[in-house]
Amino acid sequence: QVRLQESGPGLVKPSETLPLTCTVSGDSISSGDYYWSWIRQPPGKGLEWIGDIYYSGSSAYNPSVKSRVTISVDTSKNQFSLKLISVTAADTAVYYCARVSHLSPVRGATDLWGQGTLVTVSS
Amino acid sequence: QPVLTQSSSAYGSLGSSVKLTCSLTGGHTTYRIAWHQQQPGKAPRFLMKLEGSGSYNKGSGVPDRFSGSSSGADRYLTISNLQSEDEADYYCETWDSNTHWFGGGTKLTVL
Numbered sequence A: 001q002v003r004l005q006e007s008g009p010g011l012v013k014p015s016e017t018l019p020l021t022c023t024v025s026g027d028s029i030s031s032g033d034y035y036w037s038w039i040r041q042p043p044g045k046g047l048e049w050i051g052d053i054y055y056s057g058s059s060a061y062n063p064s065v066k067s068r069v070t071i072s073v074d075t076s077k078n079q080f081s082l083k084l085i086s087v088t089a090a091d092t093a094v095y096y097c098a099r100v101s102h103l104s105p106v107r108g109a110t111d112l113w114g115q116g117t118l119v120t121v122s123s
Numbered sequence B: 001q002p003v004l005t006q007s008s009s010a011y012g013s014l015g016s017s018v019k020l021t022c023s024l025t026g027g028h029t030t031y032r033i034a035w036h037q038q039q040p041g042k043a044p045r046f047l048m049k050l051e052g053s054g055s056y057n058k059g060s061g062v063p064d065r066f067s068g069s070s071s072g073a074d075r076y077l078t079i080s081n082l083q084s085e086d087e088a089d090y091y092c093e094t095w096d097s098n099t100h101w102f103g104g105g106t107k108l109t110v111l
Helices: none
Strands: A003-007 A018-025 A034-041 A048-053 A059-061 A069-074 A079-084 A093-101 A110-113 A117-121 B003-006 B009-012 B018-025 B033-038 B045-050 B056-058 B066-071 B074-079 B088-095 B100-102 B106-110
Touching (some): A003 A093, A018 A034, A018 A093, A018 A117, A034 A110, A034 B100, A048 A069, A048 A079, A048 B100, A059 A069, A110 B045, B003 B100, B018 B088, B018 B106, B033 B074, B045 B066, B045 B074, B056 B066
Parallel strands (some): B009 B106
Antiparallel strands (some): A018 A079, A034 A093, A048 A059, A069 A079, A093 A110, A093 A117, B066 B074, B088 B100, B088 B106
């Protein structure tokens, strides 16, 4: 059974950097069968895709945060990470790591979610 | 870019059926989507990938009560024999080679 687990600080100060890590268990990030993504959800609001990464390091980002975000992968630890710089209160959200299938028949769809972690930006 | 439009709320009685709609605009009316369910206080759960043709593939463990269909730019999620645990937010998602987009979500209330 594949599981995704987010970890990182629950509180970040304004203007600082938000770092999160997702640990994948039950499957190898290096299999090449999936992309690995970050999605967030502000309290009481909808879902926003942040970006994703392939095991090779190839990544894509939402234009709305592209200038502030970096997603990286560590295949030796079976983890991928998110770094969001210069955060403001608007970045307060539940952050989910997720898996995007590269396999038929659900190729392209986000087919597995982590449990999410709430990150609050406040001084 | 594609825009996904969902009604903000929907209602259905216990044991009845309900059909949720996700409408594609922005010239992307043939796009496939995915449906996700988010029960209160929980992470979203993948339900199915739905093609413009109306064919769909469900995630592991998704009950038979959940089905998908398509008509033109509209993508539907039908839930039959509504149960109390179906009360949740439902989101549609689409994507291209570089980006993913989500609809605003529909809050389903089971009466």
